Amino acid sequence: MKRIIFALVGIGSLAGAVGTTVPVSGQSGGDAAPIYGIKLPQGYRDWRLISVKRLTGAGGKLKQLRAQLGNDIAIAAFREGKLPFPDGSIIAALHWNEDSSDFDNQALAAGFPDLGLDSTFAGSAVNVQFMVKDSKKYAASGGWGYADFTNGKPGDQALHEKCFPCHLPAKDRDYVFTHYAPTP
């Protein structure tokens, strides 16, 4: 159980998974995630930005920076405030270990000596999670299928059983916690 929770929030140590470029649409030829049968969507690293998040916990052992990206259907729905999300929407949540650099922070300190600035950035890759909207196929889970991949490999069944219950509180927002970040 502990292992499952840690995998879901992405503490697991994972090497590799760096900078592969993939085509823009469709699914990869890899293994499908259990329960929902979702394969790693292709091209998600190129999708447009929905928002940015940070997750901390586990007594300081978990520190992640995160980005939510959406395919074209999801991005359009977010901008129009369309609920429920239309079939075909896919939301990707990319999770990285939060890292820092003395080099960066020394440059900030030199430029802004009075501010005591501290900068962190997306370090090593942790995992990526998806919500895929198909109101018929996934009718039993609010119209969404869920998938979690670490280094391209799907998590196990027990991990995926956690997804829908955890998203239930956001039912009024079609089970999506993330809001579209405003344009600065």
Added chain:
Amino acid sequence: MKRIIFALVGIGSLAGAVGTTVPVSGQSGGDAAPIYGIKLPQGYRDWRLISVKRLTGAGGKLKQLRAQLGNDIAIAAFREGKLPFPDGSIIAALHWNEDSSDFDNQALAAGFPDLGLDSTFAGSAVNVQFMVKDSKKYAASGGWGYADFTNGKPGDQALHEKCFPCHLPAKDRDYVFTHYAPTP
């Protein structure tokens, strides 16, 4: 001086600037930033993700989540590790106040009661900054022009005079601190 520094790191309180959709290329018709003459690039909210950052300081008064996005030329250069960046590269740094939601954190606590998770996300818009590569036009500043906009309006000259000196320590990386985040 204090005011300038605070504007640069984006503490300034600013309403609005929410969710405008803009065309994909070119520059807007708004005011140009001083020194470098850069207008707000169009469509930057739709550019692809380079990385994610967090900046804190000012005795707790500054807490920002940030995303770096790139136009197609910049993204290709990042992926290929091409230095210096080719002319036409534009890097956008979108800055938001870091916000949190009791609703989100209660859902996390229900799903993962043992982990003490805390989630934050991109809240209100602060400012957006750009680096625009033109090795001839901006030869005096390492080939990059700099621009800072708050709610669509460029910052003043004193603010923009800070940009290049602050980026000097990253000369070996063509004055760019940000690395391309790996693909989880």
